[in-house]
Amino acid sequence: MNQPIVDLRSDTVTKPTPAMRRAMYEAEVGDDVYREDPTVNRLQERAAEIFQRQAALFVPSGTMGNQAAIKVHTRHGQEVICEQRAHIFNFEMAMTAAFSGCLARPVWAEDGILTWDLIAPYVRGRSDHRARTGLVSLENTSNLAGGSVYPLEISDDICDRAHAAGLPVHLDGARIFNATVALGRSVVELTRKFDSVMFCLSKGLGAPVGSMLVGSKEFFEEARLVRKMLGGGMRQAGVLAAAGIIAIEESPKRLHIDHANAKFLAQGLAEIPGIKIDPAKVVTNILFLDVSGTGLTSFEISTRLAAQGVLANGVTPETMRMVTHCDVDRDGCARAVQVLREVLSGPHNTTSA
Ligand SMILES: Cc1ncc(COP(=O)(O)O)c(C=O)c1O
Numbered sequence: 001m002n003q004p005i006v007d008l009r010s011d012t013v014t015k016p017t018p019a020m021r022r023a024m025y026e027a028e029v030g031d032d033v034y035r036e037d038p039t040v041n042r043l044q045e046r047a048a049e050i051f052q053r054q055a056a057l058f059v060p061s062g063t064m065g066n067q068a069a070i071k072v073h074t075r076h077g078q079e080v081i082c083e084q085r086a087h088i089f090n091f092e093m094a095m096t097a098a099f100s101g102c103l104a105r106p107v108w109a110e111d112g113i114l115t116w117d118l119i120a121p122y123v124r125g126r127s128d129h130r131a132r133t134g135l136v137s138l139e140n141t142s143n144l145a146g147g148s149v150y151p152l153e154i155s156d157d158i159c160d161r162a163h164a165a166g167l168p169v170h171l172d173g174a175r176i177f178n179a180t181v182a183l184g185r186s187v188v189e190l191t192r193k194f195d196s197v198m199f200c201l202s203k204g205l206g207a208p209v210g211s212m213l214v215g216s217k218e219f220f221e222e223a224r225l226v227r228k229m230l231g232g233g234m235r236q237a238g239v240l241a242a243a244g245i246i247a248i249e250e251s252p253k254r255l256h257i258d259h260a261n262a263k264f265l266a267q268g269l270a271e272i273p274g275i276k277i278d279p280a281k282v283v284t285n286i287l288f289l290d291v292s293g294t295g296l297t298s299f300e301i302s303t304r305l306a307a308q309g310v311l312a313n314g315v316t317p318e319t320m321r322m323v324t325h326c327d328v329d330r331d332g333c334a335r336a337v338q339v340l341r342e343v344l345s346g347p348h349n350t351t352s353a
Pocket residue numbers: 060061062063064066087088139141142143172174175200202211
């Protein structure tokens with residue numbers, strides 16, 4: 001088998017492009033804890049400009065960005081409202097509790113898209129009995145809900161009503177550029193009402209490391225301190241920021257290809273007996289398939305796919321996730337469909353028997 005691996009586990013697996021590697025090699029650097037790295041400063045200024053905000057902070061990861069924002073916006077003993085499948089609730093090592101001393105208040109929403117009506121019953125002000133709400137956090141696109149996208153009116157409405165209730169709103173926009181492509185709106189339109197925005201350079205945008213936190217100058221200064229508390233003060237980080245600059249300038253232009261590939265993949269998968277997926281729901285670069293009708297668990301399928309050079313993760317025994325990105329092309333997606341079809345049409349009930 002000489003075919004290249006088709007890696008659909010995540011858009012975090014991308015490798016830096018030749019242009020990124022060149023920029024990293026040539027990057028001017030300094031000590032960023034002293035604010036003296038010219039390339040980090042340029043990345044931060046450019047991100048602030050693109051989002052039309054006062055400031056942006058380079059952080060090593062999306063998790064650190066989200067958790068720094070939560071820390072800045074809240075006080076110990078408060079609650080943070082988020083959707084039940086939110087990354088901050090499921091995959092950030094309970095840091096909302098461990099670091100910020102807050103209780104996550106997860107709320108279930110169809111397709112991961114909260115509305116103010118779903119949030120409002122959980123908003124708590126001063127009470128002798130219950131913890132006060134400190135923050136609302138939204139995720140756009142929603143990873144675990146299959147890359148779903150917030151309609152602009154809904155996210156705007158949540159921000160307006162939360163602000164009227166005296167609450168800040170944070171956006172986990174790890175994949176916000178995918179949302180802009182799906183909605184045909186600018187990143188400014190999608191994010192302008194949020195008090196802070198985290199977005200990742202290292203997912204669909206293809207940079208090797210890093211995320212950005214965007215907001216006011218005051219938020220930036222506080223978040224810088226929290227980043228340092230978390231050990232995220234970096235020194236000659238310009239070598240990383242150089243790739244980040246290319247990621248924000250160039251990569252959003254090609255995300256529509258990943259979306260078209262995800263749709264193509266979903267349409268192919270939908271035709272395989274035993275697989276359930278609604279291609280109409282695939283609007284960005286993430287898709288979930290229900291494999292419960294195949295007679296195999298997702299983990300068994302994952303192992304068998306890997307043996308044929310196709311990587312995809314099981315999420316629950318019944319569901320698998322696939323994510324398209326710049327290092328998987330249309331041929332790779334077609335091969336994934338073909339390999340899955342072969343895996344499922346073989347004598348496959350031996351392990352579960
Ligand atoms: C929606 C979302 N938020 C935050 C993160 C965290 O990013 P990182 O892996 O850089 O910590 C991820 C990572 O997959 C994510 O999907």
